[in-house]
Amino acid sequence: MNGDERNMFWQSHRPQSTSNVPVIFLSLVFLTIIELVNTTVPCNQSCSKTIHKSVKLSKLMKRNTAELIKAYQSNEGDFANQFCKMQMDNVPSSSLSGETSSDRSLSIYTRLKEFQPHIKKVLKQQTDLMPPQSLLLKSLNETLQQTGHLAYRINCILQILQPNIPIPELATGPTGIPLPQNVFQQKVYGCVVLTRLNKFLSKVVDELRSFKGNVCVKKRNYGNVIEQMDNHFQRFFKV
Numbered sequence: 001m002n003g004d005e006r007n008m009f010w011q012s013h014r015p016q017s018t019s020n021v022p023v024i025f026l027s028l029v030f031l032t033i034i035e036l037v038n039t040t041v042p043c044n045q046s047c048s049k050t051i052h053k054s055v056k057l058s059k060l061m062k063r064n065t066a067e068l069i070k071a072y073q074s075n076e077g078d079f080a081n082q083f084c085k086m087q088m089d090n091v092p093s094s095s096l097s098g099e100t101s102s103d104r105s106l107s108i109y110t111r112l113k114e115f116q117p118h119i120k121k122v123l124k125q126q127t128d129l130m131p132p133q134s135l136l137l138k139s140l141n142e143t144l145q146q147t148g149h150l151a152y153r154i155n156c157i158l159q160i161l162q163p164n165i166p167i168p169e170l171a172t173g174p175t176g177i178p179l180p181q182n183v184f185q186q187k188v189y190g191c192v193v194l195t196r197l198n199k200f201l202s203k204v205v206d207e208l209r210s211f212k213g214n215v216c217v218k219k220r221n222y223g224n225v226i227e228q229m230d231n232h233f234q235r236f237f238k239v
Contacts, residue, residue, distance in 0.1 A: 043159050050157060050160065062198060064142070064146070065197055065198040072190065092115050094203065095203075115193070116147050116148065119144045119193060125186040
């Protein structure tokens with residue numbers, strides 16, 4: 001199949017409404033209702049509440065990206081599933097790294113920041129290919145926004161884990177965003193980005209769940225030690 005034939009193939013598979021899209025839309029409405037994405041609130045919530053909301057948001061994003069991939073594939077034809085599994089070195093990995101909770105949290109935060117420009121690129125490409133009223137475009141835009149919201153919450157967790165250590169931001173430089181692509185390449189790139197993001201979110205959910213059982217306990221124990229020392233010194237100096 002040459003380039004012209006591929007373009008004709010994708011044009012013949014223009015976006016159509018699917019039963020999956022309403023599910024995504026309802027999930028996004030639910031997200032707004034429960035106020036999981038209110039980034040105007042400073043990072044002053046309790047440890048358990050911060051992690052609880054982060055887990056809920058990451059689980060919701062995992063479900064929504066899975067539905068988005070299904071809708072994306074159904075719009076693009078029978079071969080889309082194979083395209084989503086293609087190897088692309090310029091797309092962020094779905095892996096996490098680090099031995100401590102702080103290291104893994106920083107890995108999550110960094111990876112989310114790496115995914116953001118790629119999701120933005122996919123949204124821009126699909127905006128040129130789809131009608132403005134497409135719910136798929138709305139879902140892609142919501143995914144971009146949610147990625148930023150989750151990064152904000154991970155930032156809050158990092159402030160809990162290491163309150164006196166500044167959080168490094170990504171260095172400015174090449175982001176791996178691909179050069180101009182034809183329609184076929186754009187479709188492949190978009191599905192690979194969404195698939196990697198979904199796999200990454202699965203790991204994020206598991207990681208944040210593990211935090212619920214130990215991070216806040218350690219934080220609470222540390223706080224108790226500080227409080228006991230403070231009380232001890234107060235009694236000592238009163239004497």
